[in-house]
Amino acid sequence: xxxxxxxxxxxxxxxxxxxxxxxxxxxxxxxxxxxxxxxxxxxxxxxxxxxxxxxxxxxxxxxxxxxxxxxxxxxxxxxxxxxxxxxxxxxxxxxxxxxxxxxxxxxxxxxxxxxxxxxxxxxxxxxxxxxxxxxxxxxxxxxxxxxxxxxxxxxxxxxxxxxxxxxxxxxxxxxxxxxxxxxxxxxxxxxxxxxxxxxxxxxxxxxxxxxxxxxxxxxxxxxxxxxxxxxxxxxxxxxxxxxxxxxxxxxxxxxxxxxxxxxxxxxxxxxxxxxxxxxxxxxxxxxxxxxxxxxxxxxxxxxxxxxxxxxxxxxxxxxxxxxxxxxxxxxxxxxxxxxxxxxxxxxxxx
Amino acid sequence: xxxxxxxxxxxxxxxxxxxxxxxxxxxxxxxxxxxxxxxxxxxxxxxxxxxxxxxxxxxxxxxxxxxxxxxxxxxxxxxxxxxxxxxxxxxxxxxxxxxxxxxxxxxxxxxxxxxxxxxxxxxxxxxxxxxxxxxxxxxxxxxxxxxxxxxxxxxxxxxxxxxxxxxxxxxxxxxxxxxxxxxxxxxxxxxxxxxxxxxxxxxxxxxxxxxxxxxxxxxxxxxxxxxxxxxxxxxxxxxxxxxxxxxxxxxxxxxxxxxxxxxxxxxxxxxxxxxxxxxxxxxxxxxxxxxxxx
Numbered sequence: 001x002x003x004x005x006x007x008x009x010x011x012x013x014x015x016x017x018x019x020x021x022x023x024x025x026x027x028x029x030x031x032x033x034x035x036x037x038x039x040x041x042x043x044x045x046x047x048x049x050x051x052x053x054x055x056x057x058x059x060x061x062x063x064x065x066x067x068x069x070x071x072x073x074x075x076x077x078x079x080x081x082x083x084x085x086x087x088x089x090x091x092x093x094x095x096x097x098x099x100x101x102x103x104x105x106x107x108x109x110x111x112x113x114x115x116x117x118x119x120x121x122x123x124x125x126x127x128x129x130x131x132x133x134x135x136x137x138x139x140x141x142x143x144x145x146x147x148x149x150x151x152x153x154x155x156x157x158x159x160x161x162x163x164x165x166x167x168x169x170x171x172x173x174x175x176x177x178x179x180x181x182x183x184x185x186x187x188x189x190x191x192x193x194x195x196x197x198x199x200x201x202x203x204x205x206x207x208x209x210x211x212x213x214x215x216x217x218x219x220x221x222x223x224x225x226x227x228x229x230x231x232x233x234x235x236x237x238x239x240x241x242x243x244x245x246x247x248x249x250x251x252x253x254x255x256x257x258x259x260x261x262x263x264x265x266x267x268x269x270x271x272x273x274x275x276x277x278x279x280x281x282x283x284x285x286x287x288x289x290x291x292x293x294x295x296x297x298x299x300x301x302x303x304x305x306x307x308x309x310x311x312x313x314x315x316x317x318x319x320x321x322x323x324x325x326x327x328x329x330x331x332x333x334x335x336x337x338x339x340x341x342x343x344x345x346x347x348x349x350x
Numbered sequence: 351x352x353x354x355x356x357x358x359x360x361x362x363x364x365x366x367x368x369x370x371x372x373x374x375x376x377x378x379x380x381x382x383x384x385x386x387x388x389x390x391x392x393x394x395x396x397x398x399x400x401x402x403x404x405x406x407x408x409x410x411x412x413x414x415x416x417x418x419x420x421x422x423x424x425x426x427x428x429x430x431x432x433x434x435x436x437x438x439x440x441x442x443x444x445x446x447x448x449x450x451x452x453x454x455x456x457x458x459x460x461x462x463x464x465x466x467x468x469x470x471x472x473x474x475x476x477x478x479x480x481x482x483x484x485x486x487x488x489x490x491x492x493x494x495x496x497x498x499x500x501x502x503x504x505x506x507x508x509x510x511x512x513x514x515x516x517x518x519x520x521x522x523x524x525x526x527x528x529x530x531x532x533x534x535x536x537x538x539x540x541x542x543x544x545x546x547x548x549x550x551x552x553x554x555x556x557x558x559x560x561x562x563x564x565x566x567x568x569x570x571x572x573x574x575x576x577x578x579x580x581x582x583x584x585x586x587x588x589x590x591x592x593x594x595x596x597x598x599x600x601x602x603x604x605x606x607x608x609x610x611x612x613x614x615x616x617x618x619x620x621x622x623x624x625x626x627x628x629x630x631x632x633x634x635x636x637x638x639x640x641x642x643x644x
Contacts, residue, residue, distance in 0.1 A: 021482045032498065156628040157621050158574050160581065164595070164617055172604050184605070282487030286578050290599075300490060301582060304497040316487075316494055323485045 010335050018328050025320045029313045030082050044307075091314035096306050102314045105299065110281075110318075112190055113288070113295035116211050117280040120218025125273055128226025133265065135227065136234035137257055147227060155224030160286040163217040167290065170213050186210050188292045214291050218284075222276075229272060233265040240264075267337055271330045278326030282319040381633020387626035391619070395444055398437035404430070404589070417611055424611045426597070436615050439591040440623070443573060446507040450572035451565045453511035458518030459561070463549050465519070466526035476519065483516035492575060496584040503576075506585060510572050518564055525560060529553050559634055566631035570624050577620060591616035 048059035085091065091102040135147045154162070171184040186192070191206040237243060238261060246260045285297035292298070296315060303311040417424045424432050465473040491513065495501070501509065529535055530553075538548050554561070579585040580592030581599070594616040603613045 017478075017481070021485055024482055025486060032494075152628070152632075153625065156570075156625050158577070158624065160578065161617050161621055164599075164613065167604060168610070168614070172607070172610070174607075278485075279487070282490045285489060285493060286581060289582060297490075300493060304493050304584070307497060312494055312497065316490055319487045319490050320485060323487060327485055 007335070011332065014328055014331055014335075018324050021324050022317075022321055026083065026086050026317060027079075029316060030079055086317070091317075092310040094311050095308040096303075096311075102310050105311060106296065106314060106318060109294060109296045109299045112293065113281060113284055113297060115207075116214045116293065116295065117218050117284050119211070119215045121222055121276065121280060123215070124219045124222035125226055128223045129230045129266070129269060131223075132227040132230025133234045133257065133262060136231045136238060136265075137253075137261070139235075148231065151224035151227035151231075153224065154220055155228060157221075159217065159221035159283075160290060162220050163214075163287050163290045166213055166217055166220070170216075182209070182213060187213055190294050210291075210293075214287060214293055217287055217291075226269075230265065230269055233268050234261055237261045237265045270337070271334045274330035274333050275326055277329070278323035281322045378633045378636065380629050381636070384626040384629030384633060387622055388630060391440060391623050391626070392444065394437055395440035399434075399441070402431070402434040402437045404434050404438050424609055426594075426601075426609075426612050432594075432612055432615055435589065435594055436591070436619055438589050439594055439616060440619065442503060442590050443576060443592070443623075446503055446576060447569040447572040449504070449507040450510045450514075451568040453508060454514045454518060454568050455561060455565055457511060457515050458522050458564070459549075459554065461515065462519045462522030463526045463553060466523045466530060467545060467549070473523075477523070480516040480519050484520075488513055489575065489578065492579060493582070493584060496579060501579075501585060503585070506576065506579070507572065510575055511568075514568060514571060518568075521560075521564070522557070525557050526553055529556055559637060563631040563635045566627045566634070570627045570631075573620070573624060573627075591620050595620075 045056065045059040045063050048054050048062060049056060052059075054062070089103055094100045094102055094105055097105075131147055131151075135144050138144060167187055170182045171187045186209045189210055191197070191203060191210055195203045195206045197203055243256065243260055246256045251260075281296055283297075284293075284295055285301060287293070288295045288298040289301055296318070300312065300315045300319075302308070303315060422433055426432055426435070461476065465476045492509070495509065499505070535548065535552050538552050543552075576585070576590075577592035577595070580590060581596045583596060595613065598609075598613040598616070601612075603609050
């Protein structure tokens, strides 16, 4: 029997929501681009008319070839065309580099962003939960205010300001006349000149050297949040009845922290982690600009300033879908870990 | 006579709650530091420009100078005093962040309490829309939007407020739902009080701390977005700390150790401003929700 609280119904409901959300965002982007008073297509036609002295019809024909849409057709059939393309992951070709499919550009840029932001997130998460649990468990230790204070400081400061500080500390300031820690040229780009991409030692070392400070930036901008979240979660577990009983039974503190507190405290943190995975792609615009790091964020910025709208809408859609999927993952995770959620048929905050 | 008596009573109540706030501030050092820093920054931005006017003409003899007695934060790439720019750079940022927070809070209160009080299909639809909205990455959306519109500062403030409706809607809705079950609100409903009266006299005052805390966090988000967009050069603003960072960065100031204050000064002020806002919000939350205190 499949009742309201069963897992299949729960999952089906969430999947339906994912499809609906992606559809709404896709539609929004479509109408944003077609219906805006000075939409890119109209602007392109105007620029052809002004620059090359073409007639409006000529420029219009050229624009529809370039943008791969039929401007003569009515809006609704254009919309259907666009949707069916989006379903097949076909977003047309880039405007600035004609002939290059947008998906190819994204596929080339995506791994770099995943690498840097993902590494930063992983390190911050790993160290953050350890520090957070310790800070909650040893509330009276002298270093607890230091850890908590630093965490709340780091979680408050905007990430791009952290990046500026790190660039100054690592790449600019000379420490005792011995030169900077990281040569400044390593703070620009993904890898140095003269290395061939592939699985060779020189390339990997160059990638690591260039990625180090960006990763450190993502690490510092996230660790504070994890420490604070884990500390809060652990504190509430410490005050629970089962923790009191475990202490009363005289169990060793390490045992209590590991088996009784840690696991329960990790429940909300794991969900939060799943949710934040999705923001990996969208959270890197300014930092990639600072480090001239050729990732997805920088590509979106370039596409925006060049009005390369097929690229723009595809990157934005990829960023949104990443968040939607990670939300789904988080909700499913929570639903599996905590059956009470399924009963209500809503998310943790519903 | 009765009129003055009533006024006297409300005055006393105001004085008493102000005293409570004062007590809490002195007990909470972090909150006090936050209020202090914010006050100093506001003071600097309001009064400062009269004492330290901006240099309007460039001085080619004094390009990118290190801090000295005349210019204690040094000079920029056109030989203008940096301290004067720091002093003048906050006003617009603060006013716009304030505007964003006010519009967003009003929108959130209106939609959130409406949905919680009306319930039914309206509530379900709004909740679903909020869920969808929250999955759209905010900053990339702003970047894309700035590719379509020439956003000016005020328009950006309003757009930011509208973009942040969903988070506040959800929390305020949840808050109102729990307040709705309290006895005094149910009593007001039974007495057939108008819905506006119930919202503004019974529910909002009980969410004051929560709203104040969200307010400062919204200001923080607004400052982040503004400075970020300005830094990327997507927003034309004339005199502001984000512009200073942008110009300093593009002038390659990081390669010039003497002139590093051109980049560092606005960065540090923005950090201080945001820290003060976060500290204030935390202390306000603790003030109105004593269970959070250690």
